[in-house]
Amino acid sequence: MLNNKLSGKSWIYLLGLLGVSVVLTACGSKPVDEASPMPEPTPEPVEVTQAEPEPVADLPPSVPVESINPTAPDRYVVQKGDTLWDIASRFLNDPWLWPKVWHINPEIRNPHLIYPGDVIALHYVESKPYLTLEGVGGTPAPKGMNTTKLSPKVRYKKLDSAISTIPRSAIEPFLYRPRVVTEDQINAAPYIVGNFGNKLVSGNGMKVYAKKVHDQSVSSYDVVRPGETYKDPVTGELLGIEVTSLATARLVRAGEPATLTLSGARAEVLDGDFLARSEAMDLDFNFFPFAPTSNVNGQIISVFNGVSQIGQYNVVVLNRGTREGLEPGNVLAIYQKGEDVFDPYGRTSTSKVTLPDEKVGLLMVFRSYERVSYALVMSATQAIHLLDRVTNP
Numbered sequence: 001m002l003n004n005k006l007s008g009k010s011w012i013y014l015l016g017l018l019g020v021s022v023v024l025t026a027c028g029s030k031p032v033d034e035a036s037p038m039p040e041p042t043p044e045p046v047e048v049t050q051a052e053p054e055p056v057a058d059l060p061p062s063v064p065v066e067s068i069n070p071t072a073p074d075r076y077v078v079q080k081g082d083t084l085w086d087i088a089s090r091f092l093n094d095p096w097l098w099p100k101v102w103h104i105n106p107e108i109r110n111p112h113l114i115y116p117g118d119v120i121a122l123h124y125v126e127s128k129p130y131l132t133l134e135g136v137g138g139t140p141a142p143k144g145m146n147t148t149k150l151s152p153k154v155r156y157k158k159l160d161s162a163i164s165t166i167p168r169s170a171i172e173p174f175l176y177r178p179r180v181v182t183e184d185q186i187n188a189a190p191y192i193v194g195n196f197g198n199k200l201v202s203g204n205g206m207k208v209y210a211k212k213v214h215d216q217s218v219s220s221y222d223v224v225r226p227g228e229t230y231k232d233p234v235t236g237e238l239l240g241i242e243v244t245s246l247a248t249a250r251l252v253r254a255g256e257p258a259t260l261t262l263s264g265a266r267a268e269v270l271d272g273d274f275l276a277r278s279e280a281m282d283l284d285f286n287f288f289p290f291a292p293t294s295n296v297n298g299q300i301i302s303v304f305n306g307v308s309q310i311g312q313y314n315v316v317v318l319n320r321g322t323r324e325g326l327e328p329g330n331v332l333a334i335y336q337k338g339e340d341v342f343d344p345y346g347r348t349s350t351s352k353v354t355l356p357d358e359k360v361g362l363l364m365v366f367r368s369y370e371r372v373s374y375a376l377v378m379s380a381t382q383a384i385h386l387l388d389r390v391t392n393p
Contacts, residue, residue: 046066063100068129068389069093070124075134080116084165085364086290091122091131095378096289096331096362096393103132111161119241137155165289165329166376170313171366178227180240180369181276186226188212190275194258202269204260208249210275213258216251221275223247223262230372231298232319233387238321239371249275289364291393296323298390304374310384314377316363318390321371328368332390333374334361336382362393 072091088095103117114120119134122311153286181189189212196207224243231238247265251258262269298320310316320326361380365373377384 008043013348034387063092063097063129065127065129067093075119075121078114078116078118078120078163082116082163083167084114084163085274087120087163088289091120095393096291096364098295099288099290101129101131102288103130115162157305166364166366166378167313170376171315171374178242178244179224179276180230180372181224182240182370183238185276186241186243186274190214190221190258192223192269192271192273192275194271202262204247204263204265207252208260208262208269209257210249210260211257213251213254213256213275215258216254218277219251220278221249221251221260222278223249223269223273224276225270225273228302230301230317230319233301237371239301239321240369242317243274243276246273248278252388288329289331290329292325292327292330292332296320296324296326296330296390296392298332300334300384300386300388300390301372310377310386311380312361312377314384316375316377316384318365318373318375319371320390321369321373324372326365326368326373328366330365331378331393332363332365333359333393334363334377334380334384335391336360336385337387337389357389360388363390 045130048053061349069089069091076087076090078087084098085095088098092098092101114133121134123132190210191212192202192208192210194209195202199206202208223246225246227242227244229238230240230242244267246264246267248267249260249262251260253259260275298318300310300316301319302317304315304317318326319330335357338357340352340354343351343353360382361384362373362378366379367374367377375390
């Protein structure tokens with residue numbers, strides 16, 4: 001018999017093989033109990049790295065808390081007649097820092113525009129101050145800001161109903177006059193030599209005759225008259241010639257002289273007045289104030305309307321322009337030159353000490369040419385004078 005021929009160790013070996021066969025057969029034939037948990041596989045080793053923190057929001061750089069006006073409200077409802085500068089002054093010690101704390105949603109069309117009825121709210125994220133627009137037409141505050149949720153609504157507003165950065169009335173005269181041209185431009189410009197009927201002055205609807213109208217592709221001109229000549233007070237460089245726009249002249253017939261008709265006259269047109277290509281005179285009232293990107297060190301060389309003392313909302317001319325990097329929206333500080341005073345203990349009786357320059361106001365550029373710029377005085381702590389220095393705020 002088989003049992004008699006197998007030894008004890010052989011029996012153990014045979015039983016072991018049979019056991020393995022039974023287990024394999026059972027695994028292949030018996031269905032898995034769905035209720036019973038499956039053994040979890042051994043996880044593969046992975047490299048552990050520290051997760052990057054989630055960004056708070058797409059926020060501007062912000063400013064120190066000290067820059068916030070101590071009387072700043074938590075929220076302010078924009079009123080008709082407000083300007084951006086006025087609103088910024090409510091929240092900031094330096095209103096021109098507005099862009100550094102203004103959080104906008106770039107998906108909103110014209111996100112920089114603010115309208116009467118909008119709610120501007122002051123929030124803090126990680127101890128940094130931010131301003132955001134809430135309510136009708138507004139944008140949600142950045143992550144981390146505590147806000148009051150308001151029902152979104154669609155609004156339709158005329159573009160000119162948005163509040164302006166600076167008072168419109170202060171610079172509206174510049175929609176028509178003046179502008180700055182070079183000496184070469186004056187020398188090459190067409191000029192009026194007479195009118196139909198040989199009148200002393202010309203006005204609306206009258207035909208005038210002009211020489212040097214060579215470019216027939218230009219159909220419309222501004223009739224201009226030279227005014228003040230601007231020179232650099234330090235170097236003596238000719239910076240430009242201010243010309244005043246008097247009327248519009250439309251080309252009727254080419255020739256030498258050419259025939260034109262006048263319209264939109266704001267003053268009498270005289271023989272000898274020049275023609276300049278019509279300049280786009282639309283002014284942007286909705287730019288944001290910001291510091292120049294380059295260092296500016298200039299002076300006030302003229303004041304519009306010739307007042308002797310300069311104050312808030314007076315228009316001034318600077319001896320710096322696009323050549324020095326100035327552009328509309330740039331804010332500059334105004335410094336009054338320190339006086340020379342006698343030194344009571346000087347070596348001689350005529351010994352003098354020059355006092356330091358003192359800051360007396362702020363101005364904002366609203367139109368810039370190559371070598372000069374027009375600016376509006378936004379604030380003044382005392383009377384400002386010609387040749388006062390202007391520099392980065």
